[in-house]
Amino acid sequence: AQSVTQPDIHITVSEGASLELRCNYSYGATPYLFWYVQSPGQGLQLLLKYFSGDTLVQGIKGFEAEFKRSQSSFNLRKPSVHWSDAAEYFCAVYASGTYKYIFGTGTRLKVLA
C-alpha cells in the first residue's frame, strides 16, 4: 500500500541554521511528490513538487528538495532558516489511479531566535 513517512514529528533549529526535513514514501511506480507548509489555523501552501526529470527541485521561499529513487526519499532542505519558516510541513505523494494525495503526519518546525 502507498504510504508516506515523516520520521521527525518536531524539529527545532536556530535562525540562520540549515534545515533538512525527511520524507520517505512507499509507492510502486514513479511518484508525484509534493511538499506543503501549513501555518497554524491555515490551509496548505505548496512549496514544491516533483513529477519527473531533474531530481533536485527548487521551490518557493528558498526551499529545495531532492528525489532519491534508490532511497525512496524526497527530503526538503533550506540553507538558512528564517523565523517566519516556523510552521508544519507535510510531504505528500499522489497515488496515480486513486486520484488522491497521501500525506505524511507532518513535521512541526520551531525556529529559535
Next chain:
Amino acid sequence: DAGVTQSPTHLIKTRGQQVTLRCSPKSGHDTVSWYQQALGQGPQFIFQYYEEEERQRGNFPDRFSGHQFPNYSSELNVNALLLGDSALYLCASSGMGDRVYEQYFGPGTRLTVT
C-alpha cells in the same frame, strides 16, 4: 485569478446535527477533492468529484456525502455528527485531463462538534 475558496471559515455544531461545507474550485478546474485534517494529523482523503459524480472515495463512512454542481463547485455533507468529526476540512481542485495530479488547496473550514 481566484484560487480555491471555501465557506464557511469556521462553524460549531452539536453532536447528531448535520453540516454542509462548500467549495468553489480554482478557475479552469473541473475536479474537486475533499480532505479531513484532524488536529495533529496529516490530511486524509474523503472523496473526489468529477463530472458531478463521486469518482473515488477514501475510508470514510456513508455519513460523509458530497455533491458537485454543473459549475464544478462542490458540497460536503456530514450527517449525525460525532465529536470525532471535529477537524479542518480542506477542499482541493485540479485541472482537466492529465493535470489531475496537481491539486490546489483552499484555506479550509474548521468544524467543531460539541
